[in-house]
Amino acid sequence: MTTTTVARSAPRRRSPASGSLSGTTRRVGLGILGAALAIGVWYLVSVSGIVSGRGIPRPDEVVSAGRILFTEQDLLFDVRVSMTRVCIGVTVGSLLALPIGFLLAWYPTLRAMAEPLVNFFRALPPIALVPLAIVYIGIGEDARISILVYASFFAAVIVLFEGISSIDPLLVRAARVLGANRWEVFARTVVPASIPHLFTAVRVALGVSWATVVAAELVAAQRGLGAAVQDAATFYRIPDMFVGIAMIGFAALFMDLVLKLVQSRLTTWQEKTR
Amino acid sequence: MTLTAEANHATASDRIVFDGIGKHYTRDGDHLQVLDDCSFTVEPGEFVSVIGPSGCGKTTLLNMAAGFTSPDDGSVRVGSAVVDGPHPSRGVVFQQYAIFGWLTVAKNIEYGLTLRANRRPKAERKDVVQRYLDLMGLERFASAYPKELSGGMRQRVAIARAYATDPRVLLMDEPFAALDAQTRERMQELLHETQLSERRTALFITHSVEEAIFLSNRVVVLSARPTDVREVVDVAIPAPRSAETRLSPQFVELRRHLEELLRSESVERVR
Ligand SMILES: Nc1ncnc2c1ncn2[C@@H]1O[C@H](COP(=O)(O)OP(=O)(O)OP(=O)(O)O)[C@@H](O)[C@H]1O
Ligand SMILES: [Mg+2]
Numbered sequence: 001m002t003t004t005t006v007a008r009s010a011p012r013r014r015s016p017a018s019g020s021l022s023g024t025t026r027r028v029g030l031g032i033l034g035a036a037l038a039i040g041v042w043y044l045v046s047v048s049g050i051v052s053g054r055g056i057p058r059p060d061e062v063v064s065a066g067r068i069l070f071t072e073q074d075l076l077f078d079v080r081v082s083m084t085r086v087c088i089g090v091t092v093g094s095l096l097a098l099p100i101g102f103l104l105a106w107y108p109t110l111r112a113m114a115e116p117l118v119n120f121f122r123a124l125p126p127i128a129l130v131p132l133a134i135v136y137i138g139i140g141e142d143a144r145i146s147i148l149v150y151a152s153f154f155a156a157v158i159v160l161f162e163g164i165s166s167i168d169p170l171l172v173r174a175a176r177v178l179g180a181n182r183w184e185v186f187a188r189t190v191v192p193a194s195i196p197h198l199f200t201a202v203r204v205a206l207g208v209s210w211a212t213v214v215a216a217e218l219v220a221a222q223r224g225l226g227a228a229v230q231d232a233a234t235f236y237r238i239p240d241m242f243v244g245i246a247m248i249g250f251a252a253l254f255m256d257l258v259l260k261l262v263q264s265r266l267t268t269w270q271e272k273t274r
Numbered sequence: 275m276t277l278t279a280e281a282n283h284a285t286a287s288d289r290i291v292f293d294g295i296g297k298h299y300t301r302d303g304d305h306l307q308v309l310d311d312c313s314f315t316v317e318p319g320e321f322v323s324v325i326g327p328s329g330c331g332k333t334t335l336l337n338m339a340a341g342f343t344s345p346d347d348g349s350v351r352v353g354s355a356v357v358d359g360p361h362p363s364r365g366v367v368f369q370q371y372a373i374f375g376w377l378t379v380a381k382n383i384e385y386g387l388t389l390r391a392n393r394r395p396k397a398e399r400k401d402v403v404q405r406y407l408d409l410m411g412l413e414r415f416a417s418a419y420p421k422e423l424s425g426g427m428r429q430r431v432a433i434a435r436a437y438a439t440d441p442r443v444l445l446m447d448e449p450f451a452a453l454d455a456q457t458r459e460r461m462q463e464l465l466h467e468t469q470l471s472e473r474r475t476a477l478f479i480t481h482s483v484e485e486a487i488f489l490s491n492r493v494v495v496l497s498a499r500p501t502d503v504r505e506v507v508d509v510a511i512p513a514p515r516s517a518e519t520r521l522s523p524q525f526v527e528l529r530r531h532l533e534e535l536l537r538s539e540s541v542e543r544v545r
Binding site for chain 2: 168170171173174175176177178179180181184188189192193195267268269270271
């Protein structure tokens with residue numbers, strides 16, 4: 001045998017930790033610089049008084065307002081309430097979307113029938129359903145969660161079935177010629193090939209749900225970040241509003257980051273197109 | 275020594291027979307007769323290449339043998355059974371790298387052996403995987419994911435995976451078409467060596483006359499559409515073949531002849 005003619009170098013694995021350390025440090029550094037600049041601009045704007053009326057609070061005022069909110073008014077509870085709502089909504093919505101997504105991708109007739117409907121309901125802003133939910137379900141937690149499940153479901157199902165239908169049919173053929181039966185084709189080819197799409201779906205659902213929960217809390221809730229901001233607005237506690245809004249942003253960012261981390265752990269095999 | 279002389283893997287039940295194959299497609303109401311009374315046979319343990327003008331129906335023929343498409347007229351038989359669907363006894367290597375991105379190289383090769391249709395005990399699976407990792411020069415990539423591999427390596431994984439389930443028949447549709455010239459020649463040599471040690475019945479589709487001669491016992495030349503068999507050429511060049519074989523007078527003469535045949539078919543088609 002002369003198989004040695006074939007190149008045999010070990011695969012070069014680019015470890016993000018070692019290979020591009022300087023790149024990462026640089027990126028983090030630049031990110032911090034950008035944030036610092038923005039805070040600087042904010043500070044200048046707030047002290048210059050060019051914003052008429054009540055003006056905007058200085059960064060340090062917002063920070064001390066935040067400290068009080070967290071220590072004395074339990075803002076963390078509101079953060080938890082909002083995040084819990086989103087988590088339940090996204091989990092239930094995505095779990096429902098999962099089988100439906102597979103069904104729609106698997107059966108073209110079903111898909112053709114359902115696609116206009118799904119598109120309609122996804123295009124409909126979930127917040128438009130809040131009054132309807134209040135009429136039918138009341139103003140309790142059930143109503144808010146139902147809206148979130150709705151929002152997550154339609155956001156996720158579209159990403160899922162488009163992703164799953166884009167799976168290379170050649171992979172299915174390859175599995176079949178190797179002897180896979182229908183179940184094995186599904187469980188050992190279609191499902192693993194769908195995992196990246198599942199993550200995308202959950203991330204999209206998360207984004208939509210987060211937007212929806214805040215909007216819903218602004219109009220109908222006692223606790224939660226949206227309610228906290230609304231509460232502060234009622235009493236013109238402007239720094240408190242800033243704190244609430246900042247927390248909405250941080251919480252959303254945090255949840256997306258966690259998901260991204262899980263995703264990169266579970267789909268290391270995936271080819272990066274970036 | 276010729277390739278057919280001592281077929282150790284193949285038995286008479288592996289003969290592939292294309293018997294009077296006809297196939298048409300209807301496109302925008304137009305009737306397109308692709309294959310018309312196309313017949314040839316691949317003998318057990320034999321390596322046969324099919325060449326022909328672009329679009330003449332080579333992939334269609336291979337898909338019939340694989341069981342993805344059925345003929346309108348005639349039949350494809352493997353052994354005595356008419357092909358009526360995919361089966362693990364007929365391994366397929368596709369033109370595009372159809373390997374599973376979420377599995378490592380070793381797991382890709384093992385995939386077929388873990389399915390109900392041909393499940394093997396773990397120890398045996400490990401041996402088979404090791405054997406094909408070695409044979410395809412992939413030992414050091416066993417735990418690598420496909421994204422870390424070059425095109426040539428991916429195709430080697432696909433070939434190893436097809437061999438691993440021990441198919442009686444191998445069907446390959448231009449497996450090296452996407453590779454650069456050097457990699458391609460190395461892959462041909464590797465496949466040739468593998469064929470010498472494994473001796474499976476193989477149907478190989480290619481656009482390259484040189485590739486066809488280098489690998490095959492016989493080369494089937496198809497005509498332009500509606501396609502039938504224009505000529506079947508024996509390649510009486512002894513094995514093992516090497517890089518020098520490509521320069522031998524016999525090889526060059528065969529090549530000239532086959533290129534001539536292909537050219538005349540392409541010209542006919544343009545007219
Ligand atoms: N599903 C289909 N519907 C309509 N026409 C088809 C279909 N599949 C193949 N054809 C036509 O049949 C002919 C033969 O196709 P095939 O892919 O078998 O050719 P080929 O010889 O493999 O071509 P190439 O050398 O380019 O790979 C082509 O003209 C193609 O347009
Ligand atoms: Mg083809």
